[in-house]
Amino acid sequence: MSDATTAPIQVTAPPPGKYRWVIMWLLFAAMVxxxxxxxxxxxxxxxxxxxxxxxxxxYANIIFWFQAAYAVSYLVFGRIMDRVGARWGFGVAFLIWQIGHIAHGAARxxxxxxxxxxxxxVGEAGGFPGGIKAVAEWFPKKERAFATGLFNAGTNIGAIVTPLVVPWLVLAFGWQAAFVVTGLLGLIWLPIWLLVYRRPREQKRVTPAELAWIEQDPADPVExxxxRKLLTVKETWAYAGGKFLIDPIWWMFLFWLPDFLGKRYGLDLKTFGPPLVAIYLLSDLGSVGGGWLSSRMMHRGMSLNMARKTTMLICALCxxxxxxxxxxxxxxLAVGIIGLATAAHxxxxxxxxxxxxxxxxRSAVGSVVGIGGMLGGIGGMIMAKYAGFVLDSIGTYTPIFVVAASAYLLALLLIHLISPKYELAKV
Structure with missing residues (x-):
């Protein structure tokens, strides 16, 4: 999977100025x-x-319709991010998903x-298009995977917090109050985001040296x-095909792991917290480590193509x-095996x-992320129906885990076949 035509990224010392990391930590908090x-x-x-x-x-139908709304809205929000930017696009998406979350408390x-x-x-579909758009605006290519890994690690912190805090809220106040309290607390993030986020050239706290670091890559076309154009570009399908194959696996872990631990090992609301925390702590290590590893390889002179794909191969094998x-x-033992897989994901x-x-x-990043997210959501819809069918008819998680084990190698193979040299898309 080497790339003889792509020169290694030039290594220069990072500049003074850390404001881009403030943006990353805001994205991290949103993912929590x-x-x-x-x-x-x-x-x-x-x-x-x-x-x-x-x-x-x-239960599978609840997940299916969530995924359906997520898939369609992911595509729409990808386009919105490219048109209005991450500040307002992400802000609107966040408000919508908090309203939806609080509404669970009134469900009967x-x-x-x-x-x-x-x-x-609908709202959560704007999270990752907005986050990836913000990273593309605020970080050069050599830092993007690491920055993405860091803010994506917020998903695992959220997955850790949930089994620790939510059972206590439910036992003390009921499940309805748990949705309302967590939703209202989450809304604190929104005004902070709107006050802090600007594009790098519009943010006065960014030093000239840091701005030069952010903008070191060749200039993008402005149009x-x-x-329609993106759908004819093979790199769009490399990304979207990978998302179609791996996103459903993460959804499965997220929505069915508590049930698996309960049915297989007799855990319940009071006892499955520590195993879930351990699994998602391992996931955090994978998120940060995967982004760090490819960035480290590039800093040592490896091509972008080789660094990204070597890291993905290691993760797929894990x-x-x-x-x-x-x-x-x-x-x-199950926690160790599953935690390794979630870290790999x-x-x-x-x-x-x-x-x-x-x-x-940069002008196309949000739209491409939206297309990939839509395909990932469709894959999640299929996985939801498959999991519900398997559990109702067979009653074992083994066929579901077999699919999870093979998805990443298939995704990497697809990406490499479509984009063997990891070249700039001809748009």
Whole structure:
């Protein structure tokens, strides 16, 4: 997977000035909130399933419609980010998803939960297009995978916070209050984002040296690039195909892991917190480590193509053992196997998220991320139906984990076949 035609990225010393990292930490905080909101349905699945009498297919339908709204809106928000920018695009998306999250507290039947999840899906679909757009605006190529890995690590912190905090809220105040309290607390982020975020040239706190560092890559074309053009570019499909294959695996971990731990090892709302925390701590290491590794390889002179794909190959191989997770003899062995796979996903994902910023002009990054996110959402819809069918008809997670084990190698193969040299997209 070497790239003989792509010169290694020139190594220069980072400048004084750290304001770009303030932006990254704001994105990190948004992802923490995003995943608290997103994961609560998975953590509360046993509680809600008992109260409302849901079958596995009922629960799968809630996830399916969330994914459907997420897929369509991801495409739309990708375009919105390119038109209005990350500041207002991300801000509007955040407000919508917080409204959807709080609305869960008023749900009284299956249809109410589906409607609340649809609103949540519409808003959350703007999170990653906005985050990737902001990273493309604020970081040069040599730092993008690392910055993406860092803000993406917020998803794992959110997934850690949820099983620690939410059971306490539920036991003390009820599940309805848990949705309302977490939603209102999350809203504190929005005014901070709107006050702090500007494009680098519009932010007075950015030093000239830091601005030069941010803008060190060749200038992008200024004209807007439409969806029709992007859909004819093979690099769009390299990114979107990878997302279609790997996103459903992360969704499966997020929405079904508490249920797996409960059915396989007898854990419940009071006891599955520590295993989930351990799994998502490992995920955090993978997110930061995957972004760091490819950036480190480039700093040592490796081409962009080789650095990204070598890192993704290492991550894909680390996901393979999850095929045997359901056979683990005890819960902590299962946690180790699944945690390795979730870390592998996050490392792979950090490099895949960097792909649009690596090969497309900034004016097209949001749209490409939107197209890929839509394909990932469609893959998640298929996975939701598949998981519900397997669990209702067979009652074992093994076929689901086998799919998870193979998805990353297939994704890397697809990406390499479509974009073997990781060249700039011809748009």
């Amino acid at each position: 909130i995003n995943y608290v909101d997103r994961q609560m349905i998975g953590v509360l699945k046993p509680t809600l399933q008992t109260e409302f009498g849901w079958s596995e297919t009922d 039947d299956l249809s109410h939960f589906i409607m609340a999840r649809v609103v949540l899906g 807007k690039i439409g969806w 996901a393979v053992p999850v095929a045997f997770a359901a056979f683990a003899s005890n819960v902590w 996050q490392g792979f994902s950090a490099n895949l998220y960097a792909f649009p910023g690596d090969v497309f002009p």
